[in-house]
Amino acid sequence: MVDAPTAGSEENAADAFLQGGPSLRNASGPYFGNYGGRWMPESLIAALDEVQDTFEKAKADPEFIAQLKDLNKNYSGRPSLLTEAKRFSEHAGGARIFLKREDLNHTGSHKINNVLGQALLAKRMGKTRVIAETGAGQHGVASATAAALLGLECVVYMGAEDCRRQALNVARMQLLGATVVPVTNGSQTLKDAINDALRDWVSNVEHTHYLLGTAAGAHPFPAMVRYFHEVIGEEARGQILDQTGKLPDAICACIGGGSNAIGLFHAFLDDASVKIYGFEAGGEGVETGRHAAAISLGRPGVLHGARSYLMQDEDGQTIESHSISAGLDYPSVGPEHSYLADIGRVTYEAVTDTEAMDAFSLLCRTEGIIPAIESSHALAGAIKIGKRLTEGKETPSDVTVIVNLSGRGDKDVETAAAWFNMLDEEGHVKGTTLSTRKPKGPAERTAEAAVDVNEDQN
Amino acid sequence: MTEEFASKSAAAIDRAKAEGRSALVGYLPAGYPTVKESIEAGIALARNGADLIEIGIPYSDPVMDGPVIQAATTEAIANGFRVANVFDVVAGITAATDAAVLVMTYWNPVMRMGVDEFSRRLAEAGGAGLITPDLIPDEAAEWFEASDKYGLDRVFLVAPSSTPERLDMTVKASRGFVYAVSIMGVTGTRQSVSSSAEEVVARAHGAGAERVCVGLGVSNPDHVREIAAYADGVIVGTALVAALRDGGVDAVGQLTKNLSAGLGRAAAEA
Numbered sequence: 001m002v003d004a005p006t007a008g009s010e011e012n013a014a015d016a017f018l019q020g021g022p023s024l025r026n027a028s029g030p031y032f033g034n035y036g037g038r039w040m041p042e043s044l045i046a047a048l049d050e051v052q053d054t055f056e057k058a059k060a061d062p063e064f065i066a067q068l069k070d071l072n073k074n075y076s077g078r079p080s081l082l083t084e085a086k087r088f089s090e091h092a093g094g095a096r097i098f099l100k101r102e103d104l105n106h107t108g109s110h111k112i113n114n115v116l117g118q119a120l121l122a123k124r125m126g127k128t129r130v131i132a133e134t135g136a137g138q139h140g141v142a143s144a145t146a147a148a149l150l151g152l153e154c155v156v157y158m159g160a161e162d163c164r165r166q167a168l169n170v171a172r173m174q175l176l177g178a179t180v181v182p183v184t185n186g187s188q189t190l191k192d193a194i195n196d197a198l199r200d201w202v203s204n205v206e207h208t209h210y211l212l213g214t215a216a217g218a219h220p221f222p223a224m225v226r227y228f229h230e231v232i233g234e235e236a237r238g239q240i241l242d243q244t245g246k247l248p249d250a251i252c253a254c255i256g257g258g259s260n261a262i263g264l265f266h267a268f269l270d271d272a273s274v275k276i277y278g279f280e281a282g283g284e285g286v287e288t289g290r291h292a293a294a295i296s297l298g299r300p301g302v303l304h305g306a307r308s309y310l311m312q313d314e315d316g317q318t319i320e321s322h323s324i325s326a327g328l329d330y331p332s333v334g335p336e337h338s339y340l341a342d343i344g345r346v347t348y349e350a351v352t353d354t355e356a357m358d359a360f361s362l363l364c365r366t367e368g369i370i371p372a373i374e375s376s377h378a379l380a381g382a383i384k385i386g387k388r389l390t391e392g393k394e395t396p397s398d399v400t401v402i403v404n405l406s407g408r409g410d411k412d413v414e415t416a417a418a419w420f421n422m423l424d425e426e427g428h429v430k431g432t433t434l435s436t437r438k439p440k441g442p443a444e445r446t447a448e449a450a451v452d453v454n455e456d457q458n
Numbered sequence: 459m460t461e462e463f464a465s466k467s468a469a470a471i472d473r474a475k476a477e478g479r480s481a482l483v484g485y486l487p488a489g490y491p492t493v494k495e496s497i498e499a500g501i502a503l504a505r506n507g508a509d510l511i512e513i514g515i516p517y518s519d520p521v522m523d524g525p526v527i528q529a530a531t532t533e534a535i536a537n538g539f540r541v542a543n544v545f546d547v548v549a550g551i552t553a554a555t556d557a558a559v560l561v562m563t564y565w566n567p568v569m570r571m572g573v574d575e576f577s578r579r580l581a582e583a584g585g586a587g588l589i590t591p592d593l594i595p596d597e598a599a600e601w602f603e604a605s606d607k608y609g610l611d612r613v614f615l616v617a618p619s620s621t622p623e624r625l626d627m628t629v630k631a632s633r634g635f636v637y638a639v640s641i642m643g644v645t646g647t648r649q650s651v652s653s654s655a656e657e658v659v660a661r662a663h664g665a666g667a668e669r670v671c672v673g674l675g676v677s678n679p680d681h682v683r684e685i686a687a688y689a690d691g692v693i694v695g696t697a698l699v700a701a702l703r704d705g706g707v708d709a710v711g712q713l714t715k716n717l718s719a720g721l722g723r724a725a726a727e728a
Contacts, residue, residue, distance in 0.1 A: 037597050039565055041522050043617035043642055045594060045624060185528060186518065198521040203643040205619065301566045302592075303519060315541040316570030317518040 024269040024345060030219030033342060035335035038218040039302040044198075047205045052220040054121050059227070064120065071116045072231065075149070076106045080232075082239035082402070087366035088379075092386025094396030098248070099369070099405040100236045100264060109372065109407030110232060110260040111142035115211060117228035119146035122209035129153040129208040133197045135162055135190035135256065136327035136374060137169025138407055139213030144178035146211075154178040157196045161188040162326045169411050187320040190256075190330045194304050214257025215334035218305025222334050229263025236402055237267040244400055250275040250385050253404040254377040255348065256292070256328035258337045260406035265346060275347070275389075278337060279381035281323035282350030292321035293350040294333045295341050301332075308335040324353040324415065327374040327407075355380040357419050360409065372407035373415065379403055466586035467611045467634030470509045470558035471669045471690050479721040480686035483671055484508040484714060485562065485695035486702065487516050488547040489539030490530045497550035499702050502711040504555035507718030510671075510691065511551060512589055515544050515563040522564075522591045524646030526696045530703065541567045545583040552584035560613065560634075562589040568601075577604035587611025587634050595631035605633070613637050616662055618654040626665045635669035635691060636662050640676070647696050648675035651684050659689050682720030692721070 030036050038048060058064040072078040081101040089097045102110035115132075122130050130152050134140030140156040147154035156173055160182040163170050173180050186192040194217075201210040215225040240248050251268055253261035255278040268274045283291035291297070294309045301310035303318060311319040311331035321331040340346040356373060359380035363371050371379060382403040390396035409416065417423050424430050474481035484503040488496050500511050516531035516539050523531070548559050561580060568576045568588070580588070587610040593601065595614055605612045611634030616625050619642060629636055640655035641648070655672050662670045672685045673693030685692045694717055701709040 038594065039592055039597055040594065041592055041617075042594055042615045042624070042628065043619055043639055046617075046619040046621060049621075186532075191519065195519050195521050199524075199644045202522070205642055301569060303566065304521075310566075312566065312570060314570070316567035317535065318566075 024340075025266060027223065027336060029223040032222070032336045032339035034300070035306065035308050035338040036219060036222060037307050038305060039307060040218045040305045041202060043202050044205065044218075047201070048218055048220065050125060051121065051209070051224070054125050055220055055224050058121060058124060067120060068117055072113070076112045076116065077104065078231065079235045079239075080104050082236055082243065084243070085363070085367050088363055089386070091362060091366070092383045092401070093388075093390035095249075095386035095390050095399035095401050096244070096397055097382055097386060098240060098243070098400065098402045100232060100402055102232060102260065102404060102406045103369070103371065103375070103408035107138070107142045107145050108410065109138040109142065110229060110263060110404070111139045111213060111407075112145065113231060113263065114213065114225050114228040114259060115139070115142040115146040118209070118211045118224075119150050119152060122152060122211070123150055125209060127152070127207055127209040129155070129204065130211045131155045131157065131197050131200050131208055132211045132213055133157045133190065133193035134169075134213065135159070135193070135329055136325065136372070137162070137166040137173070137411060138327060138372070140178070140180070141169055141172050141176070143211050143213070144173040144176035147178060148176050155200065156180050157183050157193040157200070159187070159189040159193050160184045162190065162193070165326050165415060166411055168414070189321070189326070191303070191318065191321075198304070213259070215259040215262045215336065216257040216304060216306055216308065216332065222306065222336055225259050226262045226266060226336065229259055230266045232260065232263035232404065233265060233267030236264060240400065240402060246400070247271055247274055248400045248402045249273075249389055250277060251402045251404075252277045252279065252378045252382045252385060254278075254328060254374050254406060255280045255295070255333060255337060256325075256330045256374065258334040260404050262334060262336055264402070264404045265340070269345065276345065277381055277385055278346055278348045279351045279377045280333075280348055281321070281325055281328035281377060282352040282355070283322040283324070285352050286350050290322035291350060292323045292329050292331065294331055295337060295348040296350045298332070300338070303332045306335045308332050308338045309341070324356065324419070325373040325377065327372070328377065349381060351377040351380045357416070359383060360416060361420065369405070370409035370413070371405055372409045373412045375404070375406045378406070463609050465611050465634045466558040467510055467560060467613070468669060471635060471671075474509050474721075475690065480689060481509040481671065481691035482507055482682070482714070482718050482721055483510040483512060483673070483691050483693040484698050485512040485514060485693065486698055486710070487514040487527065487531050487534055488544045489516055489534035489537065490699070490702065491533060492537060493539070493543050493546060495707065496547050498707045499710045500547065500551035500559070501554045502707050503698070503714050504551065504557035506711045506714035507721075508557055508714055510558045510560065510586070512560050512562045512693070512695070513544060513547050513551070515541060515561060515567055517564045517567060520564060522644050524644045524696060526700050526703075527645050530699050541571060542579075545579050548580065548585045549583040558586040559584065560586045560589055560611065562591065565590060565593045573600040573604045574607070577608045577610055581608035581610055585610065587613060589613040589637055591615060595628055598631070602631075611635075615639055616658060618642055618658050620658070622661070625661055629662055629665040629667045632667070635671050636667045637693070638662055638670050638672045638689070640672050640674045643674060645674060645696050647677035647700070651675065651681050655685065656688050679716055679720035682717050683722070686721050
């Protein structure tokens with residue numbers, strides 16, 4: 001492997017694509033150009049082989065495919081809608097913006113697609129326990145959900161900083177029967193949660209499956225996680241053809257590890273007329289150094305088992321990422337995205353916290369949909385792309401753009417309330433502390449119950 | 459194992475063998491608590507019975523390390539450790555002792571400096587080679603080239619979970635010795651040595667490895683004695699790091715002396 005991708009191979013791949021060369025779909029790994037692979041301890045290689053083998057067999061097994069389809073339809077609620085955002089579109093140069101509604105899936109994000117697939121594989125491997133990392137808590141909640149559904153023990157590693165930012169999701173996981181382990185190492189965010197999950201996996205690999213939540217990590221995870229999310233793009237492609245009679249001009253998604261994005265992109269990779277955009281978390285602005293834009297500003301390195309773009313210092317130490325969005329707060333990115341960036345098939349740009357929160361507010365007020373802050377990065381990007389593609393056009397509504405609304409924003413209400421200055425000095429929503437009645441709560445009910453018991457005894 | 463030139467690690471293990479005992483391998487992180495003290499601690503290791511020394515490069519994401527080593531390496535980085543300091547540590551210890559000094563490192567810092575550049579500087583500092591916990595031979599094309607060019611040992615890991623095919627491949631790819639992981643887990647002290655350790659050593663020997671050293675969870679003279687009965691070398695890490703943390707360089711020397719008593723040296727000398 002060379003430290004930087006060779007210019008020659010990039011040009012060849014891009015040329016081949018433009019000339020109708022080999023398909024970019026269904027890349028199987030372990031390598032995506034110079035990226036991917038297995039930069040992992042030998043102790044885990046046998047487990048990775050087992051996952052790969054089980055996955056390959058399952059893909060070829062009609063029974064597995066039927067099982068997954070059934071869960072997607074009757075448990076997650078697929079297909080998810082493709083909703084035209086008419087009032088929002090007015091702010092995007094008049095391009096027609098369509099939202100792929102992954103927020104409407106059970107558990108509120110795209111994450112359920114992958115966890116159902118992997119939890120089924122865990123059962124096939126005879127594993128009784130799954131572990132997961134989580135940033136925003138969406139993957140943790142989805143994992144806890146799948147574990148409850150399929151009768152698996154579930155332990156979720158979550159950075160202590162993220163536990164604070166996403167306390168509601170911690171409670172959700174616990175309600176679903178999972179154990180949440182707050183991680184206090186390093187930056188106390190997603191990357192450190194992955195480190196601890198890997199330490200758990202290497203110690204308990206015999207009966208434990210690591211349910212990795214994004215299209216990153218060692219082979220076969222990038223290709224496997226993409227496979228379980230491909231349904232997003234397949235549905236969206238059919239739905240947009242039904243609704244508009246043509247392919248979209250552009251598709252947009254947010255990029256943390258990149259699983260919702262690769263799931264949407266995959267169906268369109270070979271449609272040369274469709275421009276594809278990935279939006280990374282620009283944090284406080286890429287010029288400030290406080291961001292999570294691995295492709296825009298990183299350089300190739302290895303982290304968590306894959307070679308990919310990575311935010312690192314001159315010594316190869318991982319740089320802490322920063323984003324208002326816990327789910328995008330990751331210093332690397334899935335290896336297939338690094339490849340798609342190098343060959344020029346997908347354009348990756350950074351969106352700042354401010355731009356994302358403006359788009360968050362706009363979607364709330366124009367469409368009645370509260371988006372996840374992660375997805376708000378894609379919405380902010382779509383506004384830019386809509387304006388760019390309609391510039392100078394007589395009928396801007398000829399331009400159509402699909403945005404992956406990867407999750408709903410219920411979990412982000414507290415962060416948003418703070419951002420939009422809706423909280424008082426004590427952190428309460430302004431105007432909610434005026435009641436003079438004695439608060440009613442669980443404690444009071446317990447007291448009443450105790451009285452009832454005493455009465456029975458009498 | 460390939461032996462086109464004199465391997466420093468192999469020579470150190472063979473010297474111990476000639477004394478009728480297994481070799482003692484001690485691990486310490488570079489730059490903990492400071493670069494200067496890590497050199498002193500390394501010298502204390504060698505003077506009190508360690509035949510080989512592993513110097514770890516503190517790294518931001520040490521997925522194979524337990525809490526003790528994580529805390530030490532995090533502190534080293536906080537104290538200003540830079541990757542290039544590892545060459546000062548290696549040079550400082552090799553100048554003062556006969557021990558073979560290897561560097562144990564996660565792969566990204568090497569990749570960032572450039573595999574060739576890192577190897578050149580390690581060889582210049584008198585280093586014996588690299589132990590690579592997250593680099594498997596499958597991904598090591600550049601490292602094969604550089605280690606041959608600069609005459610460095612390539613120590614890959616084998617685990618209880620390694621298939622016969624992978625074990626065979628890894629033994630062939632290694633030079634100096636093969637690092638047998640005693641248990642499925644991360645670094646840290648444990649009550650007892652897993653029975654899987656003996657089996658993995660036997661399998662590595664069976665695959666043609668001349669020198670197999672056992673690490674992970676080895677912390678006291680009893681563990682050392684038990685492993686020395688079947689392995690060519692015994693690797694101690696966390697216990698030494700904890701000694702350095704709690705009692706400084708002197709404590710490292712004292713623990714090393716105690717550990718080396720488990721190697722059967724006295725019996726060999728008698």
